[in-house]
Each structure stands twice: as C-alpha cells, then as structure tokens.
Amino acid sequence: MSNWRDRQIDLPENEARGFLKKYTRRSFLVAGAAAVAAVGGYEWVRSRPEENMTPWPQRRVLSLNEKIAHGYLNDKHLAPTYKRTDIRFLKPNGDIGLDDDVDIDSWRLHVQTGAGASPLQLTLADVKSLPQTTQIVKFCCIEGWSTIVEWTGARFSDFTRRYFPPGQQLPPYVYMETPESDYYVGLDMKSALHPQTLLCYEMNGKPLEDEHGAPLRLVIPVKYGIKNIKRIGAIRYTDTRPADYWAEQGYDWFAGL
C-alpha cells in the first residue's frame, strides 16, 4: 500500500514541465487508441448482419445470458403467490391470432409429440380432465408493467405426463401457435415443465374471455407476457429450437424471468 503523498518526484522546474508533457501526451495517445478501438468494436458489432433483427454478436450475448439463466432455472424457484385481494386489472395487450370469434365446441388442440407420432386432437374437456391448479401470480409484461392475476388450468407437466409417449426421451423444446399460426412461441422444456406453467382456461375465477385467449392459453410465470400465448391451437414437442413471434422482432428468444 503506497501513500499518494510518497509517490513523488522532485525535478527542476523546466524538466518538470517536460515530464508532465511527456506523460500527458503518452496517456492521451493510449486513451485515444483505446477509444478508437472501443468505438470501432462497438460499431463493428452493431453493423453485423442481423439474426432476427438483432446483430449476430448480440444474439451470442443473449445466448450466453440464456445459458446462465437456463442453468439456474429450477422447479423450486417459484413465482411468489398472492392473495385474492391483490388481483388487479389485466390489460389485454396483444390480439395477434385472436381476429375471429372462437367456437369452443369445434375448437381442437392439435398435439404433435414427435416427428413420427400421430397427431392428437384434444377437446377442452380433455384438458379440463387433468388435475386442476389455481394460482395467483404476477404477470410481467416485457414493456415493464406487471399485474397480479388468478389463473386456473392444468399444469403443462401433467399434460405432458398424460399425452407424451411414455418411455420416450423428451425433446428440449416445445412450440405453441394460435389456430391460424398468426402468433407462436418457442419454449425450452425446463420452463415449460415448471410447476407453475399452466394450460389455462379460467382467469380470476371465470372462463377465459376471448381477448385473454379463450378457450385455452398458456400461463408461464417464469417468462415475460410475450410467451404467455393466447388461444393455443397447436402444441409441438420438438428437437429444434422453435420459431418465436417476438424473437423474430428482435427480442430475446428465452425471455425468462
């Protein structure tokens, strides 16, 4: 440990001026070179070809962040739950894929468990026959606002246990889309199987309204609202990283909370 007062050099006046000049010039040169390198590096990154509207080096950073977050993700890390009196208004913020009125009787959930498997067509009654879970959790929009909502539905993990062929290896991803494929999300299996991830058919004690994704939507508290897809028409278990509506618009694919 050095005391700054002891870090001293005594020089004749004219030499002192030269000394300061020399070190100041040297430092400015180094600083200038560092600044050019930093700005150059930044500009290089920002001008790289885009992968889904984000320069590819920045996609790499997002992937690294995802790796850390996905590694830390755990079924025991639960979203805090709240009381009924904490429930607040949930703004219906997205209507992509909700253009047409839905007929619940003719609506079917198309499930593809693998490339070779024959597709399933499920009714709402099928989903409702799974164990029912109700949870009051915070819904976090990627815009920054949040609100507390009560959701009722079937755990996606229970759904998977019933409909995914037993004995087969679960693939790393799930894809979900609206009936006309207008809106779609890709999910990592760990988040999808989180105990608070629901295929939801009731909100605040009432059947889901159209604008909230009737008859069946995803509720996934470990993700931003953008992943909580409304009006699911199809679910696919897949080995390849699925497309995602907002990831294609430049957002982080993982979008985990």
Added chain:
Amino acid sequence: MAATTTIRLKHLLAIRWFHWINFPVLFVMIWSGLLIYWAYDAYHIGPFQFFPNWVYSTFKLDHRLAEGMALHFWFMWFFVLNGAAYVIYTFISGEWRFLVPRSWSAFRDAWHVVRYDLGLDKQLPAQEKYNAAQQITYSAIVLMGVGSAITGFAIYKPIQLAWLAALTGGYQFARLIHFSLTIGYLLFFIVHIAQVIRAGWRNFQSMISGYEAEPPAEAAHE
C-alpha cells in the same frame, strides 16, 4: 539554485482505466435504459412526466425496446465487472483510505466545502487527497452502482431471484429505485463536470496521465 517542482502520481494507472471505462459503459447503460423505459414510462413528479415526448423524439428513444434490452443485457457485464474490479483494486492498493470518509465529521466538513464552493466560506477544511464532499460523493456513487446492479438483477430475473426482488421492495419498487439511481447519475454528472471545469487543466491532466505537479502554495485548492 533552480527551483524544483514536486510531481506526484496522484491517480494510479488501474484507477484511471476503471474510471474511463466506466464513463462510456455507463453512458450506454443509461441510453439503452431509456430505450427500455420508454415502453412503460410510468414515473412523474407531480404533473411533470419523465420524460416529455419531445425528449424521446429528439433523441430517437421511441419504439426501440428490443434493441435497448439487447444492449442493456450486454453492457451490464462490463458495468458490473469493471465496477467490481474497481472496488477490489481500491482495497488492494489502499486507495480506499482516501476515498472513504473516516469519521462522521466528514459530513460537517462536506457542508463547509459546499459553502466554500458557493463562495460563502473563505477557507476549506483540512483534507487529505480528497475533500470531505468528494469522499462522500465518490463513496456514494460506488454504493449507487452496487444499488443499480442489485435492483437491475432483481428486475432482470424477478422469479429466479425472487428473494432479491423482495429485498429491494418488490419488482416495481426495484424498478423505481433503478430509475432513481439513474437520475442520480445524471445529477452527479452535471456537478462532476462543473467541478472538473472549475478545478482546471492541472487536475484534469492528472486523471489522464496520473501525474500532478504540486501547486504553488497560494493556489492549493482544486
């Protein structure tokens, strides 16, 4: 006999690097933070909104949420690593002894420094390397950085780090602290720049080269 000048190595090389790296990194963090804030600009003081629309349009901050997030979650690593390295280094090098106020009288002294700077007092209180106002400010800014990192991670992963979000008053309160600290940086920046200009070239030079010539006795204030 020729007069001699005493030159001191005032700012160590590593400290200068940490300082000058932090400047553009914090700038990008604040700028990308504003791109994010635009998407839900909830805060205001009375009728005054943060920020009026002309601010967004003038600085082109609107409709860039995805870009802001990608930048913010990239530069956060530089901010945290550089900040942590700075704190560790100040302890290893012993520089922390000049930066951290050593007694409660620092607050009284700092008040005198402020009065002196406003021209209300004729004399500065006795000081070591930094005056009491500088010590308090430079220590506070480090604590603010720690606060930004903690509330930042609370907002970033409010479920996985639910305990951190709870510790910082909940998801939305953590966001408010995070935002307030940013406003704090902007205020610090204004005062800091004004003081650097006031202190003059010799002082600025020392933050670049590290060296400062001891001033003639009558001009001891920087």
